[in-house]
Amino acid sequence: MPTPLRTLALSPRVTATGNALAAAGRRRGLGCETLREWRAPDRPHGITSLYAGPLFADAVSGGLGLGLLEPPVDWLAKLPYELTHRQIEFTTVARARSLRRPAFVKPPNDKSFPARVYPDGSGLPGPDAVDDDTPVLVSDIVAFSAEYRLFVLDGEVVTGSRYAVRGGLDVVPLEEDALHAQVLDFASLLRAPGVPPLPSAVVVDVGTVDGRWAVVEANAAWASGHYACDSDAALDVVLRAARPVVEVGRQDVRSLRPPVHRVVR
Incomplete structure (x- = not known):
């Protein structure tokens, strides 16, 4: 059987969404491949998209030649109050450690530490666990x-x-x-x-x-x-959000997730 010209790659972690997207892809003739290692395969078999968590995506996307779209890290903090109904600050985890009030703190596009309500900044991970310049969003609790x-x-x-x-x-x-x-x-x-x-x-x-x-x-x-x-409609969005970097349109170049120049696992 010939290899499909376009293939959706999945991480080793089995999820309901991954299964639903794979099923939707197969219905339209898209290949689907579960990657077993935390690196791009030597022969990617026409992989043209990816559904995975951020850490796994960072480990394999460069080797697959994929461009990953993500929201600007400060997007939420730049929204007018009328669209958020809470104060949101974009800052670094080093500065957030000085908080002396309860706040909801989260990394914008990663899971480098748990996103949750912290009684104050002393509960945030220290520099031994998270780099001082890691961006964070600090929000009023609602x-x-x-x-x-x-x-x-x-x-x-x-x-x-x-x-x-x-x-x-x-x-x-x-x-x-x-x-x-x-x-x-x-x-x-x-x-x-x-x-x-x-x-x-x-x-x-x-x-x-x-x-x-x-x-x-x-x-x-x-x-x-x-x-x-709807899994078919969601797949359309995923296929656009993770695709060969050479296919990324001019309007989306600024939204590309930066490459990671380190070993993530």
């Missing part, structure tokens, strides 16, 4: 009543899913949620003049805070779970 995941392609929501209600997992396809139209109306504001741009393929999470709509965060599509999103 409680989202409901949260939704949106796969976005060229500024349009192509599929979505509710994933949480009052902090607990509660998954339902967006079109079956009573607030479906409100979600889409709010998401359209992200295309408004003055809002910092996002990659052409990205995942955006939104939710309600005290009855007001707010952006939760933006994520790389190639590393995001799909919950109850």
